[in-house]
Amino acid sequence: MDQNWETQLQRIWLQFGKISSEDFNQQIKNHVELLTEKDSRAIGDFERACAFDSTGYEMEAEPLYRSALENGLTGLRRRRARIQLASTLRNNGKIEESIQILREEKAHYSDELNDAVDSFLALSLSSAGKQKEALSLALKAISKHLPRYGHSLNRYAENL
Numbered sequence: 666m667d668q669n670w671e672t673q674l675q676r677i678w679l680q681f682g683k684i685s686s687e688d689f690n691q692q693i694k695n696h697v698e699l700l701t702e703k704d705s706r707a708i709g710d711f712e713r714a715c716a717f718d719s720t721g722y723e724m725e726a727e728p729l730y731r732s733a734l735e736n737g738l739t740g741l742r743r744r745r746a747r748i749q750l751a752s753t754l755r756n757n758g759k760i761e762e763s764i765q766i767l768r769e770e771k772a773h774y775s776d777e778l779n780d781a782v783d784s785f786l787a788l789s790l791s792s793a794g795k796q797k798e799a800l801s802l803a804l805k806a807i808s809k810h811l812p813r814y815g816h817s818l819n820r821y822a823e824n825l
Contacts, residue, residue, distance in 0.1 A: 670699060674712065686720035707736035711746050718749055723756045744770070744778050748785055755789045763789040780806040801825040 677692045684692075693716040697709035714729035730750035738746050747770050754763040767786040771779075783806040790799035804822035808815040 670696075681719060686722075690716050690720060690722075707733045707738040708742065709733075710736065711738055711742050714746070714753075715749065718753055723753045727753050727757060741776070741778075744774060744776060748778060748781055751789065752785050755785075755792055760789055760792045764793060780809070797825045 674693075674696060677689070677696055680692070681689055690713075693712055697705075697712050700709050702708075710729045711733035714726040714733060717723070717726035717729065727750065730746050730753060733746050734743065734750070747766055751763040751766040751770075754760070754766070764786065767782055767789060770782045771786065783802045787799040787802040787806075790796075790802065801822045804825070805819055808818040808822065811818060
């Protein structure tokens with residue numbers, strides 16, 4: 666992946682919220698068309714899905730996330746795609762699939778996005794009517810970042 670391409674992508678994202686959703690999505694589309702590597706389809710679909718998702722077009726984002734994953738998206742983008750797909754699925758009313766994806770991520774992967782997985786899983790669980798489990802997950806995620814009371818909060822979360 667060309668570092669210049671990534672830098673240009675970040676410049677486009679800096680325009681998010683400052684230009685219309687249509688212009689933003691078009692700029693992302695134009696930019697991903699510049700990709701030339703074998704994994705460009707996966708990365709391109711992922712970046713387009715992110716743009717659609719961020720501008721409120723979850724229905725358009727869902728098949729692009731799926732395509733990116735099916736086409737071999739790797740690394741941190743793969744993890745982000747799974748989290749974002751799960752969030753999109755929840756928004757699209759596919760709550761059980763959202764929960765399944767996030768539980769798989771939680772069980773099989775660990776990185777700096779663990780708290781994001783837990784947070785989006787808590788949202789999906791809440792949407793499924795599992796408020797105690799959702800609250801427990803959210804409190805556990807928060808407890809790791811508190812300068813005080815983290816141990817106590819984590820213990821209370823465990824007891825939920």
